[in-house]
Amino acid sequence: MTNDSPLVAEFFATGKAADCPVIDCHAHYGPFQAIYFPKVTPEAMIDSRDRAGVRCVICSGHAALVDPARGNAEMADVVRRFPERFRAYMALNPNYPDNLREELARFDELGGFVGLKFLSDYHRYPITGEAYTPAYEFAQERELPILMHTWGGSAYDSPQQVAEVASRYPTIPILMGHSGHGDWEGAMRTALDHPRVYLELCAAYAVHGVVETFCQRVGSERVLFGTDLPWFDPHYGIGCVLQSRITDQDRHNILHRNAEGLFAGKLP
Amino acid sequence: MDFFDCNAAYGVPSVPPFKPATAVEDLLEEMAWCGIARALVRHAALDNESPQTGNRVVVEETAPHASLHPTWAILPTQTGELGALEEFLAAMREAGVRALWAFPSKHRYTLDAVTCGDVLSALSERRIPLFIQRGETSRGLTGWELAGALLKEFPSLVLVVTGHGSWGEDRYFRPLVEAYEGLHVDTSRYELDGGIVDFCRKYGPGRLLFGSAFPNTSPGGAMLTLAHADISDEDRLLIAAGNLDRLLAEAQP
Numbered sequence A: 001m002t003n004d005s006p007l008v009a010e011f012f013a014t015g016k017a018a019d020c021p022v023i024d025c026h027a028h029y030g031p032f033q034a035i036y037f038p039k040v041t042p043e044a045m046i047d048s049r050d051r052a053g054v055r056c057v058i059c060s061g062h063a064a065l066v067d068p069a070r071g072n073a074e075m076a077d078v079v080r081r082f083p084e085r086f087r088a089y090m091a092l093n094p095n096y097p098d099n100l101r102e103e104l105a106r107f108d109e110l111g112g113f114v115g116l117k118f119l120s121d122y123h124r125y126p127i128t129g130e131a132y133t134p135a136y137e138f139a140q141e142r143e144l145p146i147l148m149h150t151w152g153g154s155a156y157d158s159p160q161q162v163a164e165v166a167s168r169y170p171t172i173p174i175l176m177g178h179s180g181h182g183d184w185e186g187a188m189r190t191a192l193d194h195p196r197v198y199l200e201l202c203a204a205y206a207v208h209g210v211v212e213t214f215c216q217r218v219g220s221e222r223v224l225f226g227t228d229l230p231w232f233d234p235h236y237g238i239g240c241v242l243q244s245r246i247t248d249q250d251r252h253n254i255l256h257r258n259a260e261g262l263f264a265g266k267l268p
Numbered sequence B: 001m002d003f004f005d006c007n008a009a010y011g012v013p014s015v016p017p018f019k020p021a022t023a024v025e026d027l028l029e030e031m032a033w034c035g036i037a038r039a040l041v042r043h044a045a046l047d048n049e050s051p052q053t054g055n056r057v058v059v060e061e062t063a064p065h066a067s068l069h070p071t072w073a074i075l076p077t078q079t080g081e082l083g084a085l086e087e088f089l090a091a092m093r094e095a096g097v098r099a100l101w102a103f104p105s106k107h108r109y110t111l112d113a114v115t116c117g118d119v120l121s122a123l124s125e126r127r128i129p130l131f132i133q134r135g136e137t138s139r140g141l142t143g144w145e146l147a148g149a150l151l152k153e154f155p156s157l158v159l160v161v162t163g164h165g166s167w168g169e170d171r172y173f174r175p176l177v178e179a180y181e182g183l184h185v186d187t188s189r190y191e192l193d194g195g196i197v198d199f200c201r202k203y204g205p206g207r208l209l210f211g212s213a214f215p216n217t218s219p220g221g222a223m224l225t226l227a228h229a230d231i232s233d234e235d236r237l238l239i240a241a242g243n244l245d246r247l248l249a250e251a252q253p
């Protein structure tokens, strides 16, 4: 291997690195319609993370992405049971505006939530739509990060729509989940124009060259790591980051330091 | 660890990937960077231009590099573009080619017994592995459905399906793995958490081949996933290189 990074060598030798406690900013929980998960319980997820040196994951429950009323409570329960290893995003479904307000109202009471999660492509409702207003106001008031599923060319959550939201709410930290997958130029443009927008790498890391281009053009300080666990083996995403042409400084920023800063005081 | 990549490419496709590998040196450089010892290689011309070009160029350009093993594409023999079947197989032997690709949608033919019966029968008898990308379509079927239809007609064909989607596809391919012993899957996008372990527990390691899908995909992900999958080192080495070594050794063009 001509990649002579000590961090890379340590990960390949032992599966993890002592001084690189990974934080997974984009994970889920529970079974999902479209996929067989061999490791779906919280205990199994912890096993996968231990193998890869992932200290903490921030999850949104699959159930919560469909039916927030049931799913957010389920997710909060997982955080209660494993407070040292899990944090959560409160998932919101804008197709049920009354429920959206009800969920926000019990954000503190349920506990364990460190941000909000939008899955607009699946909900077929644009992130720029009116129904999200209470969520944006809630996030703005608390400077609460929002993880948005984003996809290039989407009618619901494209990088251009993220830019529109970021212009309206410049103080909300927005994590562009999957970095506007496919529209890499659009995603980088949005991140460059809006200092509180982050490029989250889940699935994007697999595209050869994307990680290093993000680091060169936007800076590794704006790139966050996520895996969609229990979908993707943490080693897959970590391996892609490790074998990118970037510095160990960049790798530390992406794999944990940026998340430590963004969620300061809120992670175990 | 000895990684033998079953799914690598280079060349100039009409629509480039995000970070292209246009020359054979780009592929070699990436293999060196990541620590991939050997690769089964196709040239982008194979599916983007023509098999005639792709088959020729890949042999010329990989010849100086012992770590690179060229692959070709098949075509229906009725149009004679790659010669008669015996001539094609003789040319394979001559060029040291031991694995083939089918691109039925890009090369516009029907991948079935009527159109390709002679070729597919010969590949089955001679145990020559046929690779097909998950996204290829023929007879109105795509991916696993196409693989299933093909294996129903040629149950002893050694078929390698590459680049299955990162959306889990175990519900599609596990039944085919159980039904057809020639079906193999590359690990380039088998990202499923715990997927390799779970698969090996049920089916053993023999059907999985390490692949990178370079230059579309970053090889590091599939490498680290396999390097630390919770399986025996013996199984790990088979998936990393041993299974592909065995398939190529069994192939008799």
Ligand SMILES: [Zn+2]
Pocket: A026, A027, A028, A149, A177, A228
């Ligand atoms: Zn997700």
